[in-house]
Amino acid sequence: MSDRESMDYDVVVVGAGPAGLAAAIRLKQLSQAEGREVSVCVLEKGSEVGAHILSGAVIDPIALDELLPDWREGDCPLTVPVSENHHWLLSETKRYPMPHLLLPPLMSNKGTYTGSLGNLCRWLAGQAEALGVEIFPGFAAAEILFDDVGAVKGVATGDMGVARDGTHKPDYQPGMELHAKYTFFAEGARGHLTKELKRIFALDADSQPQVYGLGLKELWEIPADKHVPGRVIHTQGWPLNDEVGGGFLYHQENNQVALGFVVGLSYRNPHLSPFEEFQRWKQHPAIRGIIEGGRRVSYGARAINEGGWQSVPKLVFPGGALIGCSAGFVNVPRIKGSHTAMKSGMLAAEAAFAALGIDRTGDELSAYPATLETSWIARELKTVRNAEPALARFGAAVGTMWSGIDMWMRTIGIGLPYTLRHHPDNEGLLRKDLARPIxxxxxxxxxxxxxxxSVFLSNTNHEEDQPIHLTLKDASVPIDVNLRLYDAPEQRYCPAGVYEIVGQETGAPRLQINAQNCVHCKTCDIKDPTQNINWVVPEGGGGPNYPNM
Structure with a gap:
């Protein structure tokens, strides 16, 4: 029997991103409409709502229109409609605009907005609290709780004030148990509790492996004469060769541009550094010409689901559901997932509200995946399901043409009669001696x-004397396997300088983990060749504090 204090709710939501907040708001809307009280709690590991949110972002408001139809009339931070849409193919020194007529209609950004997803989440949190949702930022869900028959009955927050050696510091506080009839997991890509749920309930037994990209982003203030509010630019090609990925540059409000680079984590060259590819991309004349004379104000990085429809796992299990990027609803060609995340949260909320009304608690919310299957989420993701695996299989040039033809055919209702498969991102790295040094x-x-x-600009902070949240299953692997075979790729794929090999000059190499630098991107948990690195949640409130991202 646990000696932790507990609180009871009808629904507990893990994660105050767009999916979690949309679910909470929808539950309270239904509660008010039918006069039936439903208690809802949202846990957020960041120091505040939005602190860990990072996205491009160009946002399709389709789900927001359904959730809060009058959002344009209030103080919602989405104020810059997309005014121009450009797609460039880059060589090392040139850019080649891709004609819009060649792009499938779904690639259009008509009716979308560019802005900060973090600020949108802060605004959604205010809407949720006004409806009676309880939101607890700075409290990380560290453990899944189960009842006597194995159904999920809630989560426990992590203990606070634990020293690195496991002893209790003077300010020690035990975690809190939050019990719920249903628990929604909205942790984002590669959530640590979601990973455990997939293992326990075999949720991904019938789906393709989830694959990921690493998105790196900077926010810049640029000279006013270079700023065109609402201009959206996407790039393919240089500096990548046949790796999956590309760049983006979005003109937002107040002379700011959000720019970034995404590298598919299926890449094979262990010498490749996504961070360095991003820095190199900014030096392209077409990109440098926009930001030169400006000032970088923020930096961050985050893993992105890229598996698409075939990688969506089973969404429900006794006592809970996966929503948003915990499930993987990103539309990769559109580089958008906020709208699908929100809609999935709304559908899960509607299923839970109906089940609570007839006291069917603790079972599987079968109505949620059933309604999602007939929703616009399914239609949208099925249309683009071959895009990412085509690029991974055929390379950038052929894969782009192949996927474009496939999307066009599906758009007009023909559809190729097969779905390409994925391979886990940790597989396929070449040995260091077989790959081209960069x-x-x-x-x-x-x-x-x-x-x-760059990490300094992410405002990342962790209590230094706390257990390291980047754990190794076998402490010998980083040197005996990773360094020996792959030249320690963790030194390069981490966008925050967390992993270093020290002591090579004395013949006694060892892996040093600078956990205080971690921006919670989850790349190490995904890309480590032997899956030896396991990311677990640090003390609540730690990590990046992203402004305007």
Missing amino acids: AYPKPDGVISFDRLS
């Missing part, structure tokens, strides 16, 4: 920067 240029401190100065 010589990256040194940062100039004006357009390109190093990782440590």
Whole structure:
């Protein structure tokens, strides 16, 4: 029997992102409409709502229109409609605009908005609290709770004030148990509790492996004469070769541009560094010409689901459901997932509200996946399901043409009669001696920067004397396997300089983990060749504190 204090709710939501907040709001809307009280709690591991939210972002308001139809009339931070849509193919020095007529209609950004997803989540949190939702930022869900028959009955927050050696510091506080009739997991891509749920309930037994990209983002203030509010630019090609990925640059409000680079984590060259590819991309004349004379104000990184429809796992289990990026509803070609995340949360909320009304608690919310299957989420993701695996299989040039033809055919209702498969991102790395070394240029401190100065701009902070949340299943693997075979790729795929090999000059190499730098991107948990690194939640409130991201 646990000696932790507990609180009881009808629904507990883990994660105050767009999916979790949309679910909470929808539950309270239904509660008010039918005069039936439903208690809802949202846990958020960031120091505040939005602190850990990072996205491009160009946002399709379709789900927001359904959830809060009058959002345009209030103080919602989505104020910049997309005014221009550009797609560039890059060589090392040139750009080649892709004609819009060649792009499938779903690639259009007509009716969308560019802005900060973090700020949108802060605004959604205010809407949720006004309806009576209880939101607890700074409290990380660290453990899944189960009842006597194995159904999920809630979560427990992590203990606070634990020293690195496991002893209790003077400010120690035990975690709190939050019990619920249904628990929604809205942790984002590669959630640590979601990963455990998939294992326990075999949720991904009948789906393709989830695959990911690493998205790196910076926010810049640029000269007013270069700023065009609502201009959206996407790029393919240089500096990548046949790796999956590309860049984006969105003109937002107040002379700010959000720019970033996504590298598919299926890449094979262990010498590749996504962070350095991003810094190199900014030096392209077409990109440098936009940001030169400006000032970088923020930096961050986050893993992105790229598996699509075939990688969506079973969504429900006794006592709970996966929503948003915990399930993987990102539309990869559109580079959008906020709208599908919100809609999935709304559908799960409607299923839970109906079940609570007839006291069917603790079972599987079968109505949720059933309604999602007939929703616009399914239609949208089925249309693009071959895009990412085509790029991974055939390379950038052929894969783009192949996927474009497939999307066009599905758009007009023909559809190719098969779905391409995925392979886990940790598989397929070449040995270091079989891959081409990459010589990256040194940062100039004006357009390109190093990782440590970038992490400084993410406002990342962890209590230094706490257990390291980047755990190793076998402490010998980083040297005996990763360094020996792959030249320790964790040194390069981490966008925050967390992993370092030290002691090589004395012949006694060891892996040093600078956990205080971690921006919670989850790349190490995904890309480590032997899956030896396991990301677990640190003390609540730790990690990045993203402004305007």
